[in-house]
Amino acid sequence: MFFATDALVISLRAIGFVALFQAAGAALFLAIYERELAREVGDRLRLVARIAALVALVAAVSHYVLTPARMAGDFGSTFDPALESLLLRSNSGSAHIVRVVGLAILLLALDRASRLNTWAACVGAGLALLSFALMGHTVIHPQRWLLAPMLLVHVVVAAVWVGALAGLYLAARDTGTASGPLVARFSAHAARAVPAIFVCGFVMSVILVRSIAELATPYGAMVLGKALTFAALMALAAQNKLRFGPRLLAGDGSAVTALQRTIAWEWVLIAVVLVGTAVMTSLYAPEHLEGSFAPEHEAAPSH
Amino acid sequence: MKRFVAFALGLALACAAHAHTPLKTSVPAADASVPAPKTIELTFGGDVRLTSLTLTDSAGAVKHTDAVPTEVATTFSLTIHEPLGAGAYKVVWRAVGGDTHIISGEFAFTVVAAPAHSH
Numbered sequence: 001m002f003f004a005t006d007a008l009v010i011s012l013r014a015i016g017f018v019a020l021f022q023a024a025g026a027a028l029f030l031a032i033y034e035r036e037l038a039r040e041v042g043d044r045l046r047l048v049a050r051i052a053a054l055v056a057l058v059a060a061v062s063h064y065v066l067t068p069a070r071m072a073g074d075f076g077s078t079f080d081p082a083l084e085s086l087l088l089r090s091n092s093g094s095a096h097i098v099r100v101v102g103l104a105i106l107l108l109a110l111d112r113a114s115r116l117n118t119w120a121a122c123v124g125a126g127l128a129l130l131s132f133a134l135m136g137h138t139v140i141h142p143q144r145w146l147l148a149p150m151l152l153v154h155v156v157v158a159a160v161w162v163g164a165l166a167g168l169y170l171a172a173r174d175t176g177t178a179s180g181p182l183v184a185r186f187s188a189h190a191a192r193a194v195p196a197i198f199v200c201g202f203v204m205s206v207i208l209v210r211s212i213a214e215l216a217t218p219y220g221a222m223v224l225g226k227a228l229t230f231a232a233l234m235a236l237a238a239q240n241k242l243r244f245g246p247r248l249l250a251g252d253g254s255a256v257t258a259l260q261r262t263i264a265w266e267w268v269l270i271a272v273v274l275v276g277t278a279v280m281t282s283l284y285a286p287e288h289l290e291g292s293f294a295p296e297h298e299a300a301p302s303h
Numbered sequence: 304m305k306r307f308v309a310f311a312l313g314l315a316l317a318c319a320a321h322a323h324t325p326l327k328t329s330v331p332a333a334d335a336s337v338p339a340p341k342t343i344e345l346t347f348g349g350d351v352r353l354t355s356l357t358l359t360d361s362a363g364a365v366k367h368t369d370a371v372p373t374e375v376a377t378t379f380s381l382t383i384h385e386p387l388g389a390g391a392y393k394v395v396w397r398a399v400g401g402d403t404h405i406i407s408g409e410f411a412f413t414v415v416a417a418p419a420h421s422h
Contacts, residue, residue, distance in 0.1 A: 001406075004399075071405055072355045073397045082373050086352060092403040137404075285404050 006282075009063060009070040014278035016059030018271050020099070021155075023052035023106055024125035025163025028156075033167065036182045041174050042113060045150035049121075050110040056128070064096045076274050102127025104136035129155050137285050143207055150154040154200040157193050162270055164190070169263045172248075173255050183259065187241040194237070198230060203297040222280040229273050236266050253262050325349075326408050329394070333410035338417050339387040343368060344380045349400040351406065353379045354389055361391040387418045 019116045026049035034042050066085035069075045077083055106124030109117045132155045133139075136146035164186055171179035205223045214220045240262055247255035330344040331337045343358060352375050358366040369381040391413060397407040 006405075067403065071399050071403070073395075073407060074355065077354075086399065087403055090403045104410070277382065282405070283399070 003073040005070040010062040014275040017274040019056035021162045025159035027121040029163035053107040092135040099131035112153045150200040218284040308367040331412040
């Protein structure tokens with residue numbers, strides 16, 4: 001059964017995912033590459049990140065407030081004390097608090113460019129991304145000791161990728177072929193870091209989707225879909241690194257538009273993955289975790 | 304690109320509309336024809352917290368049942384507080400599983416008139 005509460009709460013989660021990755025990723029990208037960006041590009045990216053952090057913050061708070069309504073399938077249960085208590089005591093409740101604190105720090109720290117602000121933004125981005133490893137199916141899994149760090153690496157590298165796309169797009173748009181060295185340096189770094197997304201994703205998939213047969217389940221189909229989209233993303237990224245990057249370095253102005261187009265496609269594909277993940281993990285769990293409470297919840301006495 | 308985004312959103316919504324339900328069994332069973340039951344019993348694959356259950360007749364009128372309990376359990380039994388006449392009924396339920404993972408579903412059953420006793 002799909003209720004109006006599902007549509008609203010899951011939409012908020014999906015918007016929050018995209019905005020959080022954009023905000024945290026842009027902050028981390030700025031921390032690494034700001035010295036190589038023209039000042040106006042850095043300021044624009046900081047503004048993009050701030051807006052994204054604000055959207056993510058509003059989405060996270062709204063999602064938390066409305067989750068009891070989704071639990072009961074009825075907006076009248078939004079402030080149901082029993083459901084609020086259930087949410088607050090869950091891993092999801094504490095993870096949401098970490099996420100909101102992280103996004104608030106991020107929002108404040110992105111106010112201006114300074115060393116202190118950059119450090120604070122990294123802390124905020126780290127907390128916001130850490131929140132993914134504190135909730136969800138990885139937390140209730142017996143092998144969470146392995147899944148949580150894997151998920152953390154997975155989301156941090158993916159976030160930097162998302163943030164970089166915005167940064168490189170703005171750099172190409174505002175500085176043209178002068179962005180060539182930045183694109184080349186980022187591509188070299190990405191070639192070493194991005195495989196971590198695949199490795200961590202593969203290990204998590206093997207643990208969560210335990211057999212080939214489970215790929216036919218909705219959760220398995222989501223994993224397959226993410227793998228296929230990742231392959232498409234790698235093809236686009238390779239095109240940037242091998243074709244448009246060298247042309248930019250050679251001063252070929254026509255490469256600027258082509259680079260911007262592929263960057264826009266990469267961003268859309270990652271956004272689709274994030275939205276798909278938010279929707280599917282809201283509705284489905286791995287087969288062996290469906291309908292199971294975390295060990296600490298099971299140990300709690302019933303009243 | 305707009306068409307691609309629209310396609311992806313449509314796909315996500317289609318998947319959402321087909322969310323499955325890990326309800327193992329129910330009494331009355333789904334699509335069963337039974338004499339008027341006194342209780343609705345749901346058994347899940349694992350421990351969950353039942354957060355809502357609504358029993359309606361074919362006209363959509365809600366039938367009064369016990370409030371959902373606040374305990375986490377595998378099996379829930381809710382008493383129906385009014386007699387059910389012959390006809391079709393629908394049960395819509397929702398529960399919260401591990402780490403607030405929400406699961407939901409519905410099933411229908413038919414109440415048949417009790418056979419008349421001859422004296």
